[in-house]
Amino acid sequence: MIPELGHFALVLALVIALVQAVVPLLGAHRNRLALMAVGRPAALGQFLFTGFSFACLTWAFVVNDFSVEYVAMHSNTATPLIYRITAVWGSHEGSLLLWALTLSLWTVAVAVFSRNLPEAFVARVLGTLGWIAVGFLAFMLVTSNPFTRLIPGAAEGRDLNPLLQDPGMIIHPPLLYMGYVGFSVAFAFAIAALLTGRLDAAWARWSRPWTTAAWVFLTAGIALGSGWAYYELGWGGWWFWDPVENASFMPWLLGTALIHSLAVTEKRGAFRSWTVLLAIGAFSLSLLGTFLVRSGVLTSVHAFATDPRRGLFILAFLVAVIGVSLLLYAWRAPKLAGGGSFAFVSRDTALLGNNVLLSVVSASVLLGTLYPLFLDALGLGKLSVGPPYFEAVFVPLMTPVVVLMMFGPFLRWKGDELMPALRRVAPAFVASILIGLGTAFAVGHVSWRTVLGLALAAWVVLASLQLLATRLRERAGASAASRLATIPAAWWGMWLAHLGVGIFIIGVTMVGSLENNLDVKMKEGERVEFSGYTLLFRGVQDAPGPNFAAARANLELFRGDVDIGTLQPEKRIYLAQQMPMTEAALDVGLFRDVYVSLGEQLEDGSWIVSLHYKPFISWIWAGCVLMALGGILAAADRRYRRLAERRLPAAAVQAA
């Protein structure tokens, strides 16, 4: 009964989404407030019914209702409760439901936090979001109903893919979807603006916090996914340039360009048609990612079970959403020319330059991801495009981005003198190159990539420090602390996020250049020297889990004669699918991880133990955390300012 209720709620959500898609837009077109006002309650209703439907599916998992096909395929009575709940989004149908729920959540957020926007504008935004919801809910109901019954019901379920039974997977998909789907808000704002023809600084100001928030979620989601791959796949890789990873990375790149472009549009009124195109592009790439994961046109480690009918449906949906919005763009954008003028040497130019570069990187990743498909479709053979290609393309293209990223903030808006600006940054720039070379020599790994990476990281850090010092000097105030306090949160956000890029580069460079790996055969009581550490093998014991059998090794980790702790890597067999899994054990440190995974037992009774030394790898995620924190600060600042604007009249009255 509960699954039927969930199914029914989904149908109702679709009906409400249709109302939300049609009525407010009609109201905005005819200028009828009553019709526009339908948008907010419809958004809420759609959220409630989608949420109810989601709760029903969760319930089916919690009570092990194996008469629901989706539950029977992805859960098991022995699966721990937390993974039965996360199994809701562990595969195609349920993750679509999460998609729809996330979308309705964003829609409700827009409906609630848009009280100070013009009604007609809100109506158009909600209408646009309504159409997207219609597409996804219909997609689910037509091709991928998670509530399909299994008749007769199964006695036992097939369990969730063991790879997904991991704490990282509890939160990674919801974060990622919040990011992906969050770009739909920026997209809807852009469409609404195109419809009204009103694309001004106010529009950019409204869009900014939403876009930044989505970007923060996407950053966190991607970082978490990469962290998951690092410790779950058993050999310490953290990024694979898999089509599905690229599918989340491309919107991130374009989204990064978008938040910067929005800044210029808000502050200077420039780049308007470009900003709109980026907003459409970022969300289009999110949708394209959804298509790639679910259609089966590309092989990927992460791809869902596929069905050509689904692919066709999403493709049609893609054409409808992206095609119509690009048509709208072609119709309206020509009227958007102009904006604030600026000189060749200006912060505006630096931002536009990086925008173009990020778009080129994004397009190149798209090219590499889809090239095998292009070639196959043209009958020119099959090939694979993998990490060597993407690295060869990515590094040279991102280098100028990073250089420009730290140069831009030293330039004034609108126009600046080139030579004085260069003189301002020259010491830091030269010092970075020297530091890059010096450090590479010092760590004994002089390759162009190490030197480049370390120099870039040094450049980011030094320029950040200089930027802060300059900022403090410019501010009036008695003490450094009081001057610090006057710096707005948005500036701190920018500063932190950029610094995060530097920290990230340090992590990537160091681990790429200096990581070390050793596979050994170990018997109880044996030790191994590895990268300055000693590991003592204390044997293997049985460690059965709720739905798996496991062998757990005990390795004591020493540095010198200091006992750092015991590492317990496991080798598991998940019983329902008889699938072997390695659970690596890590000693996480600020400057290095010691990563141990347990392999097979050999005939002579010894075990294969795989040791990895990963210098500075935590810095990769620390960098991502800084970027996300920076985003949070930037988004918070906007909201604060809006509140302040509203409070201002009251304060003025009091003062008078």
Added chain:
Amino acid sequence: MKAKFLVPLALFLVLVGFLAFGLRLDPREVPSPLIDKPAPAFSLARLDDNSQRFGLEEMRGQVWLLNVWASWCVACRQEHPVLVDLARRQVVPVVGLNYKEVRGDGAIDARRLAPEQELAMAVERARGWLSAHGDPYKLSVLDLDGRVGIDFGVYGVPETFLIDQRGSVRYKHIGPITPESLEKVLLPKIEELKRAG
């Protein structure tokens, strides 16, 4: 509407065209680079008599099929009746390449076996399977370590190679042969080669 603002839409539509086409393709099917090239030479022990070896040269002058199979291969069982039927019609000789009979079976730890044990086990399993399901092969050879399989670029069993009179690979079928693919693709190609030869 200025033309340059239509560029994004145009690019998108081109992309959609490719994606739509892509839906009809199978990204996992990899074409063989051996097509129209001489088949890799090999010499392997025969299943019916281990002391005798078999090589390509014995089939020179004939159009024939090399079918890669194993008793642990589930899809082979699905394909097998088609091969048995083909053998009954005596259109073309089929040679079986028994691929990693023991090592390919995940249930057996082949590392613990001595070479002669592995050979005996492979022979027993393969012969047992053929007597249970019918033997469509002119003969089968044993590729215990899968080395010849690698030479032929085998990546999924079953696979079938069509080889012409001069010993060149002319066609590769990946996955089980269905009655439909036999009638529509394989047999016409075989006829064509026979006529040409």
Added chain:
Amino acid sequence: MPADRFLRALRGAAFIGGCLLVAAAFAADAPTAKPLVADPALEARVLDLSHKLRCLVCQNQSIAESHAPLAVDLRDQVREQLAAGRSENEVVDYLVARYGDFVLYAPPFKATTLLLWLGPAALLLAGAGWLAIRLRSREREAAVTLSEAEHRRARELLAGNAAVPPSSKEPRS
């Protein structure tokens, strides 16, 4: 890279202050475990090359990552041939001859991959060109609006004694 060399290097870098390699006294008496492979240097080459080769039966993994039987076989082939003294290129040629370009994660540079390899550079040039045109036109606008003549005309207009409209150019918002 050998561990001790790395540590020496780190010491030099003073990244981790005072991290000195001291023999582990507690574990010092224990017998040393044997490496899984006799030749770690060779194994490093095998792994390095394997990461660039695609496993055909897996969804999208290199033969270094995959546990599929074919991946194991191919990894063994790589090891065997490198051990026999063949170069990386020869091993790659061997595999391409059997499985085609599909096994390479770095596609070869040839007619059909021209667009793939040159595409990013072409995109970069196109982006730079577009940027240059945009900036040039903007700068012209800026120059026009800020020119001395413009200012004079504006002053004259404000004074109400302009004889001729300054230009037919539409004002930009």
